[in-house]
Amino acid sequence: xxxxxxxxxxxxxxxxxxxxxxxxxxxxxxxxxxxxxxxxxxxxxxxxxxxxxxxxxxxxxxxxxxxxxxxxxxxxxxxxxxxxxxxxxxxxxxxxxxxxxxxxxxxxxxxxxxxxxxxxxxxxxxxxxxxxxxxxxxxxxxxxxxxxxxxxxxxxxxxxxxxxxxxxxxxxxxxxxxxxxxxxxxxxxxxxxxxxxxxxxxxxxxxxxxxxxxxxxxxxxxxxxxxxxxxxxxxxxxxxxxxxxxxxxxxxxxxxxxxxxxxxxxxxxxxxxxxxxxxxxxxxxxxxxxxxxxxxxx
Amino acid sequence: xxxxxxxxxxxxxxxxxxxxxxxxxxxxxxxxxxxxxxxxxxxxxxxxxxxxxxxxxxxxxxxxxxxxxxxxxxxxxxxxxxxxxxxxxxxxxxxxxxxxxxxxxxxxxxxxxxxxxxxxxxxxxxxxxxxxxxxxxxxxxxxxxxxxxxxxxxxxxxxxxxxxxxxxx
Numbered sequence: 001x002x003x004x005x006x007x008x009x010x011x012x013x014x015x016x017x018x019x020x021x022x023x024x025x026x027x028x029x030x031x032x033x034x035x036x037x038x039x040x041x042x043x044x045x046x047x048x049x050x051x052x053x054x055x056x057x058x059x060x061x062x063x064x065x066x067x068x069x070x071x072x073x074x075x076x077x078x079x080x081x082x083x084x085x086x087x088x089x090x091x092x093x094x095x096x097x098x099x100x101x102x103x104x105x106x107x108x109x110x111x112x113x114x115x116x117x118x119x120x121x122x123x124x125x126x127x128x129x130x131x132x133x134x135x136x137x138x139x140x141x142x143x144x145x146x147x148x149x150x151x152x153x154x155x156x157x158x159x160x161x162x163x164x165x166x167x168x169x170x171x172x173x174x175x176x177x178x179x180x181x182x183x184x185x186x187x188x189x190x191x192x193x194x195x196x197x198x199x200x201x202x203x204x205x206x207x208x209x210x211x212x213x214x215x216x217x218x219x220x221x222x223x224x225x226x227x228x229x230x231x232x233x234x235x236x237x238x239x240x241x242x243x244x245x246x247x248x249x250x251x252x253x254x255x256x257x258x259x260x261x262x263x264x265x266x267x268x269x270x271x272x273x274x275x276x277x278x279x280x281x282x283x284x285x286x287x288x289x290x291x292x293x294x295x296x297x298x
Numbered sequence: 299x300x301x302x303x304x305x306x307x308x309x310x311x312x313x314x315x316x317x318x319x320x321x322x323x324x325x326x327x328x329x330x331x332x333x334x335x336x337x338x339x340x341x342x343x344x345x346x347x348x349x350x351x352x353x354x355x356x357x358x359x360x361x362x363x364x365x366x367x368x369x370x371x372x373x374x375x376x377x378x379x380x381x382x383x384x385x386x387x388x389x390x391x392x393x394x395x396x397x398x399x400x401x402x403x404x405x406x407x408x409x410x411x412x413x414x415x416x417x418x419x420x421x422x423x424x425x426x427x428x429x430x431x432x433x434x435x436x437x438x439x440x441x442x443x444x445x446x447x448x449x450x451x452x453x454x455x456x457x458x459x460x461x462x463x464x465x466x467x
Contacts, residue, residue: 017347021381024351028358028377031370042369049363053311057319064320133318135365136330137413142365144318178365185423207428272328 050144050173057132058146065275124241126160126278127151132176141167141184141206145277148175152281156239160278164268165189165233165244169279177279182246183209183271191216191246192234198223199234202246202265212266216249219261225252231265239284301462305455306341306353313337314360327436331444332406334361338376339383339405339445340452343398347384354380375412379405392457395449402445403438410434 035042129145147153149172159166159179167181182189187204200219208214216231227250233240247267255262313333324330334357342350358373366372383401391397414429 015348017351017381017384020348020351021377024355024377025374028355028370028374031373032368035369039368042363046363049360053315053318053360053364056315060315060319064324133364134330136314136317136332136334136361137365137417144364185421207423207425207432210428210432 047173050176054132054146054176061132124280124282126280128276128278131275131277141181141204142178144176144178146176148173148177150174153177153279154283156283158241158244158280160244160280161269161274163245165246166269166277168239181271182267183214189240189246190234190237191231193225194230194232196223196225198225199236202231209271213264214267216265217255217262221261223261225249241280241284302459305459307356309337310353310356310360326440329433329436329440331440332437333448335406335409335441336402336445336448338380339402340398340449342380342383343386343390343401344456346387347381350380350384351377371416375409379409398449399442399445403442406438406441410437
């Protein structure tokens with residue numbers, strides 16, 4: 001091999017960039033068609049890349065957090081002292097309320113027994129996870145977390161942050177999972193007004209969320225709803241577990257077709273600064289199975 | 299050549315991880331700078347169309363693997379941008395720092411137009427003013443600011459690799 005190179009100066013292969021351009025474009029189009037028609041073909045590739053990228057993103061994310069914290073550490077000293085004082089007062093307050101609530105809990109559990117509401121969402125098993133990367137194209141409402149199939153995360157599991165609904169798991173790898181939030185344009189959640197039990201559809205809107213809202217539609221004209229009513233996930237949803245808080249409504253009005261009411265909803269979750277989430281490791285189907293058992297038992 | 303290929307894959311990988319991973323600490327007005335775009339445009343400026351297109355293919359492939367529902371949309375975007383930025387290779391000047399920055403801005407604009415057509419217009423979302431005001435402009439400004447620094451780093455790496463090219467020949 002070697003003498004060949006030595007004898008004549010290395011031959012430069014000239015390829016017309018135009019051909020490369022069209023070749024690659026056609027290649028991509030074929031990729032699009034193949035991956036659209038047979039999505040399973042690429043899932044191992046996606047899984048491998050995801051599993052390699054996830055730990056690195058986690059590390060980089062931690063690094064970013066570290067610097068951010070350091071910067072805040074120096075700039076916010078006074079603020080923290082003030083906040084600390086306020087929080088202490090709040091703790092005393094909360095201790096007091098907690099005691100009262102504890103007493104009421106006994107009553108509540110008694111009433112729940114009466115009403116057979118055994119499976120409320122504070123009893124679901126949850127797994128905590130960290131958000132490690134967001135879609136590089138801003139405003140798509142999807143992100144990736146650092147837990148995957150190895151931690152028991154499956155597709156269609158519900159995701160919470162604090163006490164509000166964040167979204168649903170749409171894809172999983174061995175150590176990562178993709179989550180579509182309820183503010184994403186593709187997201188539609190079947191909801192229900194807690195006070196009146198009227199059902200509605202909560203649909204994401206990435207333009208409106210800029211002002212802090214998403215859309216609620218298909219509310220019955222007869223529904224007696226008012227501002228600040230709570231919307232929770234409904235009993236008729238096939239993917240979301242019932243009774244998870246979504247948000248509070250406002251701007252109620254009749255929709256253009258005059259057949260139903262529509263309004264805006266302020267989600268309880270702060271989607272801009274979301275960094276940790278809880279995943280309920282129970283699927284809707286399992287829940288239905290369990291409640292069936294309960295019903296048949298009683 | 300092999301060293302360059304390895305550097306390219308690693309570079310793409312690192313920039314991709316940085317772009318998606320550092321969002322929480324470094325996003326301004328809800329957007330993150332498009333580091334991969336800077337890489338593609340700089341490659342086009344320094345090495346011409348073919349290499350830029352290959353870089354674009356890699357970049358797009360990474361994005362689609364983690365975030366796309368179908369694979370192949372983002373590679374096309376980046377290949378087109380890479381192709382056009384490659385024309386600027388004819389006026390390449392090692393000392394010129396202004397041209398790649400302007401090219402980055404143009405590339406980002408082109409990318410955003412394509413993104414708007416595919417992901418907004420074809421899905422029935424037509425609010426162009428919102429898109430320009432809220433996404434395109436912040437993204438271009440932020441990417442350009444970052445490209446001022448990143449291009450210098452990429453140029454340093456390029457000049458370092460030139461030594462290997464010479465020894466190979």
